[in-house]
Amino acid sequence: MATKVNIRDVAKAAGVSVTTVSHALSEAHSSRVNARTVEHIKAVAGDLGYAPNRLASGLRNQRSQILGLVSDEITTTPFAGAMIQGAQDAASEHGHLLMVVNSGLDNELERQEIRALQQHQVDGIIFARMFNQQVSVPEELRAVPTIVLDATSDNPGLSSVVPDEFGAGDSAAELLVAAGHRRIAMINNEDDIPAAHGRLAGFRAALDRHGLRLPEEFVVAGHSSTAGGREAALDLLSRPERPTALFCFNDQMAMGAYQAAGHLGLRVPEDVSVVGVDNLELIADGLWPGLSTMALPHYEMGRWAVLKLLNELENPEAPRTHEKIPCPLVERQSVAPPKG
Amino acid sequence: MATKVNIRDVAKAAGVSVTTVSHALSEAHSSRVNARTVEHIKAVAGDLGYAPNRLASGLRNQRSQILGLVSDEITTTPFAGAMIQGAQDAASEHGHLLMVVNSGLDNELERQEIRALQQHQVDGIIFARMFNQQVSVPEELRAVPTIVLDATSDNPGLSSVVPDEFGAGDSAAELLVAAGHRRIAMINNEDDIPAAHGRLAGFRAALDRHGLRLPEEFVVAGHSSTAGGREAALDLLSRPERPTALFCFNDQMAMGAYQAAGHLGLRVPEDVSVVGVDNLELIADGLWPGLSTMALPHYEMGRWAVLKLLNELENPEAPRTHEKIPCPLVERQSVAPPKG
């Protein structure tokens, strides 16, 4: 392992002082040194493969150029990847790196990890959840600029970003109404979470707008899983007055709806149209026919969180904001006009 | 934001020198200071909420306590989460933190990210791929201790860890044979990758062991996707001498096999048994009936990689090793004895 080359080596090789090298390389201060010298120093630095030690510069500048990302159940959800990628892309574009920790549901461990992040002098922290929820962030975060990702904080002093759940429900209804459906049911998640309330509210609002009432018996809630969706769909689709279209809380429940339809001898989309939420490629692309679904903007939320954090770091007085990011429709083949 | 408390503040508050505080807190050197003093210093440090600045100690010790994890397509695969979690858990248990970067398929970007990691003085790097493959690692990694994760390197000087693909195929065959099947087909991935070769070889070896030949026409390769699995299964299951059991390259292809079976009026597992590989909860748990499948040990591989890296850091002369981790069977309901 070639022993590391430091700024002193560059100075020696270029025949100038350490100061001059630092200035020459610093963009902001390079005006203080002769253009020809700058050129020369850069060449020498390049030849030597010099790369500044960020530990040292972080120490000196009180700015580590590291952002912490603390998340919960990264393992059990397929969304984590997109969120991390969005955050990392944004960070990388601005010369920052991401330190990722996750602690499952263990609060004590989470606080410990946050302290570890702080010891490494992270410049700020993204506090991420894997599904939209209301959280109260650990108190150790008081000491660090923080953005809440895919959740809202009880502390309004923290900026946050969540999907536009209402809009997702609204767009799904629009899609089905535009296809000509009138008898549309929703298979909701039984949990008391913003996504369930928001999607239902948006869905209902859009139907209202079109003069279509959503009858109570056309909203059935189940466990948020394929099995839960299957049971709910079995119920709805075996009624005498069955709906011609189903809006499902998520793609997993929509997968259950497909299974129920198949079991009852109904075809998607000829006999029943289905719309999901999440755009899990694995499911939405895998189902046959492909599932039209509202994509959850995990990548964009990750990006937004980092950008916002960097902005607040730059400008500590910037107002805190609470962003909702739209959920675009991804059309596949699960929606068709109702028969007859 | 309360201004940070440093070791000097602790020393002042405790009425001793900075050195003494450092020694008292250092476990290894705490013998150099009176036990009562140690006690006192620890108390004061606790009261003040002192936490050592790792940037500074890293600079001084030439040991950042940071590990880099560079991966490719974290977004598009659901495995990334488990791999990262495994790595992070192991790192955290040993007082290290993980810096995660991913670069999609952009090699230039990847090298850039690796250099960024190096600037932050990571102690070592995990070079991870999202599916088992042969790689030649970027040359910048020559300068840092590196472990290859879910891939093998053309450079044998790098330790690596992959799933036991052969074993997965072997166990799958064992399961089906034990259930009484004789006419068993494999739906393989058409790509020229270790997983495809390994699983097929293991599968074939186990059948051989039981005196069952795997006829060439019972190995059909398709695109690694639900659609690819569907087509292959459609082919296999509509033959006059159709197989009674299908071993699928992965869970997505198995999902396609379910669809094909459904389409042909065959039931799983009564008419055809199915086994997958991956144990993607989303699919394996979501399918109806649940899919029996060989779990890919992503969590364990992540763990192993970090542990091995830490070990090589500790002990640079440790021999490099190339590990295969077993793929345990996760039984659900997709296997039953053949009819008649």
Added chain:
DNA sequence: TGACGGCTGCAAAACGTTTTGCATATAGTG
């Protein structure tokens, strides 16, 4: 009583940067 050894604890240097203040050299002006 004097010397020696063992405990304690301290001062200072080092890790690799960045930046301020100052010194020198050069050019510009009356």
Added chain:
DNA sequence: CACTATATGCAAAACGTTTTGCAGCCGTCA
């Protein structure tokens, strides 16, 4: 030619640790 203004580069301090070498103090033993 004297003097000022400007351009260029350097030395040194600081960021917060860790660790080596040394000094003071105490007790012990001859």
